[in-house]
Amino acid sequence: MKIKYELIKNYKKARLGKLKTNYGTFDTPIFMPVGTLANVKTLTPEELYDMHSAVILSNTYHLWLRPGEDIVDKAGGLHKFMNYNGPILTDSGGFQVFSLAKKKDITEEGVIFKSHIDGKKLFLTPELSIQIQNKLDSDIAMSFDECIPYPASYEYAKASTERTIRWAKRGKEVHNNPNQSLFGIIQGGEYQDLREYSAKETVKLDFDGYSIGGTSVGEDKVTMYNMIDYAIKYLPIDKPRYLMGVGEPIDLLEGVERGVDMFDCVLPTRLARHGNAFTRKGRINLKNLKYKEDFTPIEDNCDCYTCKNYTKAYIRHLITCDEMLGGRLLSIHNIRFLIKEMEEIRESIKNDTFDEYKEQFIKQYKNSD
Amino acid sequence: MKIKYELIKNYKKARLGKLKTNYGTFDTPIFMPVGTLANVKTLTPEELYDMHSAVILSNTYHLWLRPGEDIVDKAGGLHKFMNYNGPILTDSGGFQVFSLAKKKDITEEGVIFKSHIDGKKLFLTPELSIQIQNKLDSDIAMSFDECIPYPASYEYAKASTERTIRWAKRGKEVHNNPNQSLFGIIQGGEYQDLREYSAKETVKLDFDGYSIGGTSVGEDKVTMYNMIDYAIKYLPIDKPRYLMGVGEPIDLLEGVERGVDMFDCVLPTRLARHGNAFTRKGRINLKNLKYKEDFTPIEDNCDCYTCKNYTKAYIRHLITCDEMLGGRLLSIHNIRFLIKEMEEIRESIKNDTFDEYKEQFIKQYKNSD
Numbered sequence: 219m220k221i222k223y224e225l226i227k228n229y230k231k232a233r234l235g236k237l238k239t240n241y242g243t244f245d246t247p248i249f250m251p252v253g254t255l256a257n258v259k260t261l262t263p264e265e266l267y268d269m270h271s272a273v274i275l276s277n278t279y280h281l282w283l284r285p286g287e288d289i290v291d292k293a294g295g296l297h298k299f300m301n302y303n304g305p306i307l308t309d310s311g312g313f314q315v316f317s318l319a320k321k322k323d324i325t326e327e328g329v330i331f332k333s334h335i336d337g338k339k340l341f342l343t344p345e346l347s348i349q350i351q352n353k354l355d356s357d358i359a360m361s362f363d364e365c366i367p368y369p370a371s372y373e374y375a376k377a378s379t380e381r382t383i384r385w386a387k388r389g390k391e392v393h394n395n396p397n398q399s400l401f402g403i404i405q406g407g408e409y410q411d412l413r414e415y416s417a418k419e420t421v422k423l424d425f426d427g428y429s430i431g432g433t434s435v436g437e438d439k440v441t442m443y444n445m446i447d448y449a450i451k452y453l454p455i456d457k458p459r460y461l462m463g464v465g466e467p468i469d470l471l472e473g474v475e476r477g478v479d480m481f482d483c484v485l486p487t488r489l490a491r492h493g494n495a496f497t498r499k500g501r502i503n504l505k506n507l508k509y510k511e512d513f514t515p516i517e518d519n520c521d522c523y524t525c526k527n528y529t530k531a532y533i534r535h536l537i538t539c540d541e542m543l544g545g546r547l548l549s550i551h552n553i554r555f556l557i558k559e560m561e562e563i564r565e566s567i568k569n570d571t572f573d574e575y576k577e578q579f580i581k582q583y584k585n586s587d
Numbered sequence: 588m589k590i591k592y593e594l595i596k597n598y599k600k601a602r603l604g605k606l607k608t609n610y611g612t613f614d615t616p617i618f619m620p621v622g623t624l625a626n627v628k629t630l631t632p633e634e635l636y637d638m639h640s641a642v643i644l645s646n647t648y649h650l651w652l653r654p655g656e657d658i659v660d661k662a663g664g665l666h667k668f669m670n671y672n673g674p675i676l677t678d679s680g681g682f683q684v685f686s687l688a689k690k691k692d693i694t695e696e697g698v699i700f701k702s703h704i705d706g707k708k709l710f711l712t713p714e715l716s717i718q719i720q721n722k723l724d725s726d727i728a729m730s731f732d733e734c735i736p737y738p739a740s741y742e743y744a745k746a747s748t749e750r751t752i753r754w755a756k757r758g759k760e761v762h763n764n765p766n767q768s769l770f771g772i773i774q775g776g777e778y779q780d781l782r783e784y785s786a787k788e789t790v791k792l793d794f795d796g797y798s799i800g801g802t803s804v805g806e807d808k809v810t811m812y813n814m815i816d817y818a819i820k821y822l823p824i825d826k827p828r829y830l831m832g833v834g835e836p837i838d839l840l841e842g843v844e845r846g847v848d849m850f851d852c853v854l855p856t857r858l859a860r861h862g863n864a865f866t867r868k869g870r871i872n873l874k875n876l877k878y879k880e881d882f883t884p885i886e887d888n889c890d891c892y893t894c895k896n897y898t899k900a901y902i903r904h905l906i907t908c909d910e911m912l913g914g915r916l917l918s919i920h921n922i923r924f925l926i927k928e929m930e931e932i933r934e935s936i937k938n939d940t941f942d943e944y945k946e947q948f949i950k951q952y953k954n955s956d
Contacts, residue, residue: 256904260629260911262896285879285904293882293900301896510654513662527631527670531662535625535654542629542911 220426221358221399223458223479227567231450231477234567237273237458239305239357240397241297244272245564246458246479249470249556250307251486254280256290256300258553259487260546263302269522269554270561273305275482278350278360279314279342283335287353295355307482308356310347310389310403312431313463316365324364326381344385345392352395359393360429361386363403368437375407383419390423399426401460404449407432408441413448427458430478434463442469446476453477467496467559467583471576474563486552491545493537496555498582504548509534522554523547589795590727590768592827592848596936600819600846603936606642606827608674608726609766610666613641614933615827615848618839618925619676620855623649625659625669627922628856629915632671638891638923639930642674644851647719647729648683648711652704656722664724676851677725679716679758679772681800682832685734693733695750713754714761721764728762729798730755732772737806744776752788759792768795770829773818776801777810782817796827799847803832811838815845822846836865836928836952840945843932855921860914862906865924867951873917878903891923892916 222238223246235246251258251266254277258266266274276296281287293299296306315322319331328343347362363382366375382405393400402425406412420428430449433442446461453459458479464470465483473481486496493505495516502509502516515525516533524533524547536544559579566575591607592615604615620627620635623646627635635643645665650656662668665675684691688700697712716731732751735744751774762769771794775781789797799818802811815830822828827848833839834852842850855865862874864885871878871885884894885902893902893916905913928948935944 255908255910256901257910257912260915262912284908285900289880289900289904292880293898299898299901299904301901511658511661529662529668531654531658532625532668532670535658535668539624539653541624541626542914543626543631545911546629546915 219397221458223427223456225455229567229570229572230475232474232567232572233477233479234564235458235479237479239273241303241305241357242272244305247470247474247560247563248272248480249465249560250275250480250482251553252277252482252484253300253302253306254484255284256281256296258549259491260542260549263300263304265523265550266302266304266553269550270557271304271553273307274302275307275309276354276356277311277314278308278347278354279311279318281354282311282350283333287350291353291355297355305357307358307460308351308354308360309462310351310360310362311342312347312360312363312403313365315342316367316435326384329364344389348389348393348400352393352398355395356398358399358401358427359395361389361400361402361425363405363431365435366405366407366432368408368432368435368441370407372409372412375409375412379405379407379412379416383416383423386420386425387423390425401425401427401429403429403431403462405432406445406449408437408445410444410448413445414452417449417452421452421454425457427460428453429460429462431462433461439469439472443472443476446473446478450477465556467556468580470556470559471563471579474567475572475576486556487549490548490552493534493544493548495548496552498579500583504530504534504537504544516551520551520554521558522551524551588766590827592796592825594824598936598939598941599844601843601936601941602846602848603933604827604848606848608642610672610674610726611641613674616839616843616929616932617641617849618834618929619644619849619851620922621646621851621853622669622671622675623853624653625650625665627918628860629911629918632669632673634892634919635671635673635922638919639926640673640922642676643671644676644678645723645725646680646683647677647716647723648680648687650677650723651680651719652702656719660722660724666724674726676727676829677720677723677729678831679720679729679731680711681716681729681732681772682734684711685736685804695753698733713758717758717762717769721762721767724764725767727768727770727796728764730758730769730771730794732774732800734804735774735776735801737777737801737804737810739776741778741781744778744781748774748776748781748785752785752792755789755794756792759794770794770796770798772798772800772831774801775814775818777806777814779813779817782814783821786818786821790821790823794826796829797822798829798831800831802830808838808841812841812845815842815847819846834925836925837949839925839928840932840948843936844941844945855925856918859917859921862913862917864917865921867948869952873899873903873906873913875903885920889920889923890927891920893920
């Protein structure tokens, strides 16, 4: 079965919706934790269920290299391989080619680049990306795209955007997993007309949903928000919209306000491994000496396992000693933080109080120490 | 309250017993997972409860350095600090001085050595070790001892053994935590008469239990088993006996056969971090290529969380990619393996089938691939 999106209500451009998948129905807008290598770093599926994580993202490029899509296929697909019973979205590898490969040769056919693991020459094409994702058997697959660097010349961005549309078409033609939905990805760099062009042309190909790509590549916030605005008005209201790689607490609010339904980001787990925690008053770094004798939880009102059971002093101790449990406890808190924020955002759309919620959240968050 | 040991029954020298502590009563013989830095690496207390781990060990030397016993004291003791509601045993630091310090200066007063973290000069005395443990508020503390290297000259071993007895006496005199029991440690190196002397003199000081130390320092198995035999016959039957740092599956059987009640070892978690798993047929290394497409659990009949939910192929993938979840899943399996072995050992003592159980276990274990 393909996914089914139902728009429940709008508050201005913000959308409250439902997404039905083969692994359960969840409410949108939603934040998706990242499970790059078929696991959300340090965590089990049960821990994700416990924090009400409804859907995760996994990375096609990484799974292609290790363990290889054929192993995952033989295991019965990604859900069975990692023993995860919720919906899984896979990206296309386009972003990893951009972010991990130091040198790459982009042709009409695909991208030649070197493995970030052993330097082996790799060739990824729109067809191969889809074929890998078909085998991974994720619930939602992404079209292969080029993530345009920022800044990029208009000429470069235009040629790349046009090619990404041709790639999307080629990928769609070989896609053949009836239980997997396929999203098109909007590119266009920072250019308004290219974003409009990309949105319109991609929508013509009739995908199950639409992603906004090419953000979080070094651009400033205003540019990022513009990239969303330029494209989103051309997307159909009956399909989910996914803003790729964005997970800062305030960016989630800005995205939702503009009509985004889905977000993913490695930020909560990456910050955790470096000893950082989200709080409503901003990020804190648990390595800070001032937490040495702080026997209170990261946040008093947080309902996560970590805050219900451990103090800042204990987590600081674990992080200081490089004990993995520290990163694990912070990952639980940070992911739950973003999921809880999204729960509250959905509630505020429902109650027509999104603007107040956003204002209040930002005011408090910027009071960070 | 101090611990209370009750001997339920003997099967030859093997003992089935009960140990009552402030944090619950457990059956002996027992295996204790090691939580060096106030956590069993990668695991939460709940995971330890789930695998029926009844008691853990934590390291005084490590906690003295980080976070420092005063922080733990201010947190309300080690149980509160790490949010663990089972009994905790702390060692004395003697073994770490032996194993971690490259240069040390042992005097009658104590040991001068350098921190393994920053090279800072440290001075640990029998009194200080006990005072630190008093503050950590573990349920069972250890006397400060010198762990004699193997091999050691008779003269060295004799002088050291005599000094360890004087240290035990000094430590006992300053011990002042009414909720904490204190064990004496038998040393004597590989020498029968010194082990006998150490046991008799330590017992004269009337501790709440007795540890056999100075094993697992490079000696062969026969020597290790002799070290137990030489001492254990002089220990009172109404006090628990603890063999320090021993956790190989077959060594547990050999120890129990000789009358040991308690064991600890970092082996299950250390092996896990290197991709190794215990099985009834011997250790296996999950990094081995032959597990790449092995979609069966580590052990079919294992009741641990890992074996009930994950395949060797998946764990191999995690370990190969340095994903921490791999070490976590293997830690769960390996600790549960030893705890389950001890459950079966206790059952066999109860049923007078220990000899058959041991023979069967060893026969199968040595068939390892």
